[in-house]
Amino acid sequence: MSVRSFPHLGVDPTPGDVEGIDALARALSDRATEVGDTADQVRHLGSDDWSGEAARAFLDVVHGDLIPRIDATRSSFEQGREAVLRWQGQLAGLQSEADALEREASTAAASAAAARADRDRPPSTAPQDASRSAQHLADAVSAADANLADVRRRADALHERYLHAADAVAADLDRSAEHARALDGWSLSGLQGLLALGIQWSIAGEALKKLFKLGTKGKSIFDLVMFARIPTSAAAAEARALAAAAEMLPYLLGDAPDPSDAAAYAKYVAAQEALLKAWQKNLPEDVRKAQALYKFAQNLQGEATALAKVAQKFPDVPAALIPTTGKLDAALKPFKPYLPAASKGLAVAGIALGAKDVYTAVTDESLADDDRWAHGLGGGASVIGGAATLVMAATAVTPVGVGIVAVAGVVTVGAWAYQNREEIAASASKAADAVADVATDVATDVATDVGDAVSDVSKTVWKGLFG
Amino acid sequence: MPDLRLTDAALTPLRTGLTSAADALTGSRGRTVSLAAAALGAPRLIARMDAVADDWGHGIGLLAESLGTAAADLTVVETRLREVDETLAVLHG
DSSP states (O other): OOOOOOTTTSSOSSOOOHHHHHHHHHHHHHHHHHHHHHHHHHHTOOOTTOOSHHHHHHHHHIIIIIHHHHHHHHHHHHHHHHHHHHHHHHHHHHHHHHHHHHHHHHHHHHHHHHHHHHHHSOOOSOGGGGGOOHHHHHHHHHHHHHHHHHHHHHHHHHHHHHHHHHHHHHHHHHHHTHHHHHTTTOOOTTHHHHHHHHHHHHHHHHHHHHHHHHHHHHHHHHHHHHHHTHHHHHHHHHHHHHHHHHHHHHHHTTOOOOTTOHHHHHHHHHHHHHHHHHHHHOOOHHHHHHHHHHHHHHHHHOHHHHHHHHHHHOTTSOGGGSOOOOHHHHHHGGGGGGHHHHHHHHHHHHHHHHHHHHHHHHHOTTSOHHHHHHHHHHHHHHHHHHHHHHHHHHSOOOHHHHHHHHHHHHHHHHHHHHHTHHHHHHHHHHHHHHHHHHHHHHHHHHHHHHHHHHHHHHHHHHHHHHO | OGGGOOOTTSSHHHHHHHHHHHHHHHHHHHHHHTOOOGGGOOHHHHHHHHHHHHHHHHHHHHHHHHHHHHHHHHHHHHHHHHHHHHHHHHHHO
């Protein structure tokens, strides 16, 4: 740093160290680089071994919230550096002017000193001194002093300009830190919650898939039981229809109710409605069987093929009566075009996974005997179920085939449950522990609140008794 | 849910990276608050530079803290994910 002195102006009108500002600008540039490098480092963070909902939630927060803020901080340092460099340029110019004024003041001060010395010198008899009147000498001193004062006034004006420029740069600097100030109160505190949410979604998705699988197997078995009961249920429906007709018969034979007798008329209307419902449900056995078989077949073969094949099997049943649309059918309508392909794909996957389990059962001697049996049984059932599905899809759907698939599914799920009995128990225990932890936390909070309340009451009573 | 299958080191690169980034910002913060502003000359400008350096330092400190929090969150989450992984292994059979 060069030492600047202003003996003739009296004070430095433009203080500051231009070379020192260079160092400050470099320091700000270094901070911008460091912060930018950190942003890049975080931007490229990742793990090949971690993906999914939780990973997405994490990376969304890091890329959407954290990195932009680090980038903004880098920009903030760059803006600060630009402001400082601008000031450096302005300061260099102002200091040149100050140096020029100091030189001018030096000259003016020398002139004033010379004039003063001339005035104070004793008059001589020399002829040239005749013209040096006292007034003339005094005027010369005044003019030299005024000249010096003018230089100093200009130095004051320069200082004012210096302050004005410094204030403008200060305002720029202030603006450059807005990003940093905006961070106040911000934190990544929601990250853990987001991650937990992601994990919950993953678990929920998996559990739902497993529940859906169990549900479809259970529904197949239920449908099979209902299929086996068709002769019984058809006979029962016919009996109900005949009973309803018998109730209605007296009215049909002319014994009309008296409309003024409200009770008798209500009985008549109820008998009418019961007859209507009973006749609607009174479907013959072969119609019921055709409808049930169509329900099984449509998911494997598609609606058109299933209808054609079932109609061929039940030539006495009108084709219009075969397709039935329950609530589940209506809900699944958008997916129906894809169900045959999905069923076949799942059947192939079932065969492959089942075969792998059978292979494990045969070759893995580290497993206990019962686990090898469970693997073998579950795998075998999976292969049989998958094969039966493929055969039915290619040929015809039969109750026996549907039964094989359903029972195989139940055996597969049962074997899976047996193989994982310890883990299932451990998971249930963990879930119970988690619930217990929450309950304990709540109980602790309540106990603390109650304890505080009791303490407050005690203090009040103590104060009341003893002041 | 294969995307949750974790190896022992699955989150280590992330956690290490976040911790290292937090340390880097902490170092920057220290150097920011000690910026030599006197060279600017004008007293009001020096005072503003000091105040802004404090703001920068505070902001960088918050960022460093957040990175540290994220790294700590990952430690908690890693433990949780391992438990979940065990559960999912059961679900997958």
